Structure formats: structure tokens, C-alpha cells
Amino acid sequence: MTAFHLLLVAAVQGITEFLPISSSAHLILAPKVTGAADQGPLIDVAVHVGTLVAVLIAFRRDVGEGFAGVADMARGRFATRAARLARNIVVATIPLIALGLVFHAVGAMDWMRSDEGGRAYRIIGWTTLVFGVLLWIADSFAPTRRTLEGTGLGEAAMVGLAQAVALIPGTSRSGITMTAARFLGLSRTEAARFSMLLAIPAILAGGTVGAVDIVRSGNAQLGIDAVIAAGLSCAAALVAIRLFMGYIADATMTPFVVYRLALGIVLLWIGYA
Secondary structure (H helix, E strand, C coil): CCHHHHHHHHHHHHHHCCCCCCHHHHHHHHHHHHCCCCCHHHHHHHHHHHHHHHHHHHCHHHHHHHHHHHHHHHCCCCCCHHHHHHHHHHHHHHHHHHHHHHHHHHCHHHHHHCCHHHHHHHHHHHHHHHHHHHHHHHHHHCCCCECCCCCCHHHHHHHHHHHHHCCCCCCCHHHHHHHHHHHCCECHHHHHHHHHHHHHHHHHHHHHHHHHHHHHHCCHHHHHHHHHHHHHHHHHHHHHHHHHHHHHCCCCCHHHHHHHHHHHHHHHHHHHC
16 A cells, blocks of 8 residues: 555544544545545554554543453442443443454455445445434434433443444444434533443454454555554544544534535435436
8 A cells, every 4th residue: 555545544544433424434435535446444444443542542541440440340349430431331342242243254344345336335325314313313402411430231232232333334333322322311522432432342353353364364564554554543533532522522513414414415426326
């Protein structure tokens, strides 16, 4: 891959991973719009790992509390604030990992990325539109009555089921988890915090599968490209996280919804043309 292509993919991933607009959709669309060769799923995984490092840095206090919560649960202390945080993250991660393993085994991700008959454009177009509308409804009308640590197991599981749907390109993992969290009564800031913490095990699981694929491929150049892409995406993600968390404290999701609607309409027009 050329330096420009690596920079493009890393910037797209770093900027879009934590915004409710679907990083996977943009990673699929970027080569189609620019005419560059598709970077492939392994580079996609590498830039996701870069954003993993970024969220670990940005939310290091929450990460530390999560590990403390695991220790509390190991000692039988399930009612502490840290234990409730760790429990909710674990419960909300299980559906994504289970469905992700199934998708990987049957090749569903490659099928959904395919250009055959405009498939990728249609899938991303519809998911971008539908889940954009749901985000607006949740953000506009859902009450705000609880924090992440005050969320119960059943509610965490519902966010987890929503997150699993994000395996379909265009859904947006961050978008659908924030949508579910807002429907359950979390504030915008708490919903965004939950979404970003859920990104840690989600990206770690995907990165592990991708790392195994890289080793099996025996492609050394691909490994070098992956390291460069991961570093660049980490830098972009750190900036995006800081700006988004500052923005969401006092503003709505409406600009992201408008962007999704416009993008979805264009993609459907292309896909059905």
C-alpha cells in the first residue's frame, strides 16, 4: 500500500470509529470513492487496533476501574461501583463476540463487502438510513435517568444485542450502542462513555482474529503496513475522542443523523442505479 492510501485508511478509521456514522462503512467506501484498491479486512483490523490503543489512553481511569471491578468480583464483591462497571461491559460484549465468530466462520463479512450487484452500497445505504433515524428518535425523546454503573444486567444485555447488529456494515457500533443506551435512559455523555468502553473488548476480539490471519498469510509487508496504519489511526482517534466527548456534553446527535441520511440516500441511489 502507498503512504497516501495508508494515511487515508487510518484517518477514516480514527475519525469515524467513535462517531455514530459507522467506521466499517467508511472503510469499505473509501477505496470505492478514491479508486484505490480495497485495503482488505486485515488492514481494517490494524486500524481498529490503533483506535483500541487510543481509547485505552483516553479512558485509562475507567479501564483501571474496570480491572478493579474484575478483582472485586473475583473476591465475591459484586455490588461495588467498579464491579457493576466491569459486569456491564462483559455482559454487553458476549453477543458481539458470539455472532462475530459465526460471521467469520461462514464468510459473512466478505459477502457483505462485495460489490456484486451493488450489494455493499445497498446494505450500507439501508443500515445508514434506518439506524440513523433510530439514533435521532432515541436522542430526541428518551429520558435521562441513570448512569452506566446504575444500569442493570438485562439492560446491559440489550445494549450488547444491539452492538452485535453492528457487524452489518453501515450500522455503526458506536451509533447503535449509543442509541440503545439512550433508549434505556442514559445521558448522551454516559451513552458515549459506555459505547467507547465497549469498543475495547470488541476491537480486541476482532484484532485477535485479524492477527491470526496476518500470521497465517505470511505476508511481511502486510505486517509493516498494518503497524504504520495502526499508529496513524491511533493519533487520529485520540483527537476525535477528545473533540466528540467535548461536543456531546452540550449538543445533540442531530448533525450526525443528518449526515447519515444524506449518505444513505446517495448510497441507495448508487446501489440501485
